[in-house]
Amino acid sequence: MRRYPLDRMSSTPDRDQSSGQDSGLTYAGAGVDIGEGDRFVEIIQQHVRRTHGPRVIHNPFGFAGLFRLDYDESLFRKNYREPVLVACADGVGSKIKLAVDLDRYETIGVDLVAMNVNDLIVQGAEPLFFLDYIACGKLVPERMEKIVAGIAGACRFCRCAILGGETAEMPDVYSADELDLAGFSVGVAELGRVMDPSRVEPGDVVIGLESDGVHSNGFSLVHRILESSDLDPTRIYPELDEHKTLGEVLLAPTRLYARPLVRVMKNYTVKKVITGMAHITGGGLAGNLERALHAKIDAVIDRSAWNTHPVFPFLQEHGNVAPEEMDRVFNMGIGFCMIVRESFAASIQKQLLRLGERPVVIGRIERGSGQVVLSEA
């Protein structure tokens, strides 16, 4: 299913070639490399298999993964009257560069999954499966295993199967330490319940879910700040965190909001209680929440309602970044928003708390013109 075996065959030799051996223009098809490749594939497959539920069909021969729509639980016949597949693609942006620079690969796979499944849930979809693309200049098995373990752990957490993936070793395109990740996920939603801005009404409440820091957006600016200041990502800055280095704080993975949100959504399959959602990525709170609004309402947000994660004032100060730039680039402490009917807000907050989230009422829907209005901090 994963293309590892053949990729190993077609990529191993490039390393031998580029290292200038006198082996001539052949692909190195030697036993040791293949054996090492096979072992690597086996390790990866163990991680992948841990994400497989009964709907994944064993398919050892093909390069494509198989996912059964109907199984015991009769997913579609029982729970969905008009099922709609929802799909999205996303990467982790320049956060990968920080992971590479610090040689820390444990959590970047979590970011990759989160960037995708959090976008799916915004449409009212439940994630079904995930595929990854990992490109690198040199395939380092230990590094890859950490990345895939991170992806697999996040997928398990979100009840999402890894259905396939591609690992490409491309020394002509990437240098030995370069790496990039892309992810792709598919979910299912009930057609009549797909998110639709027209449902949002004045009086609805905006619940914000706190983030764990920068998540996976704005890292181009983070890199500029690190370059232009004397900040050292391997140092601990006590005003930021007393135990973690700056690099560790910055690499904190994107929260997997999809899991608690699926649970909460399942409690409201009859009434339309959740009227909008937003995953706060590039564009910030305003840029993303805006997409959940229609032209006759505003979301009026009270910035004093939540505690900004300390990483944001820290970056702002050291980088001398204007406040409005911070708002446009970073999540500023709120990683996900839900717009809900007022009478259900307290109950939904309670459920979210029980599911490990930190929910805060951050604002309210009023008559307006499709804007997000942010109060002064």
Place this chain on the structure above:
Amino acid sequence: MRRYPLDRMSSTPDRDQSSGQDSGLTYAGAGVDIGEGDRFVEIIQQHVRRTHGPRVIHNPFGFAGLFRLDYDESLFRKNYREPVLVACADGVGSKIKLAVDLDRYETIGVDLVAMNVNDLIVQGAEPLFFLDYIACGKLVPERMEKIVAGIAGACRFCRCAILGGETAEMPDVYSADELDLAGFSVGVAELGRVMDPSRVEPGDVVIGLESDGVHSNGFSLVHRILESSDLDPTRIYPELDEHKTLGEVLLAPTRLYARPLVRVMKNYTVKKVITGMAHITGGGLAGNLERALHAKIDAVIDRSAWNTHPVFPFLQEHGNVAPEEMDRVFNMGIGFCMIVRESFAASIQKQLLRLGERPVVIGRIERGSGQVVLSEA
């Protein structure tokens, strides 16, 4: 649906920053850039929309694409009793480097789609939708438009909707001219008709579909050959092609076998006439066809049955590559294989010819041990 709008916001500034302007550490949110970004998004969306059939649901607000399983044609209720989703991920490998070096972006998107949909069809699946991930150091709109136009044209040809995509400008990871592409596609298959090696029987016939050249595998070796020889990709070599440069011959896109194969498969929904398929990618004919066999049969292939595309002897000679290396890395003229019941072979060949393919009976299934046995050329 495509993440272009916000990506522009989060990426444009990186260029300004990295060019060392005195604008300080801000994201350049200026009007001209945004306007240019919007125009680019509009052009891209036009290409994307041309791939949308009635099952794609308009979703201007979300970052995820929506695909209706049931529509007029009642895809699932009528045609599929036990539908299985089939998904795969793949890139174009180091072929992208040749496209970049020659500044030719028209067909690399076709390769991207072909690498994915051809893998889907091998499982007996009909492609439904496609998503792309394009990463670059600097977003050059004209370049991106050519790539996306290629993807869109290939998707239309295969009746596959572009449901989303991500374009990431990452100057911290890619240099200005670097670029990488990944694709993901999802299709549907009838559970009972998913390809299964156990169906292949002695007496079955192997039909090979000729390739258009190197397709999208083996480019690491192609680059080594170009580097080590005095070959000039911008020159015409008449022994290879009288009108096309070497670069153009090498960039010839991967054939979209998925389209004719879907048509042929639809003619055999009752009897199991097509017993195996193989998309010939890294690993060559033997490495890929092997995956369609079970342990008690061999595929005995007669190499004299087809005309090797001239690019292969040309590369072999100029690179001084051993024949067995050529076989392991390249498709050697056959890009796709079907294993079919003997009594249907002539009819299937006729259909494939009518659909624009060049089918050749290249071998036969015999009792054996799961091997592909290649005769001498």
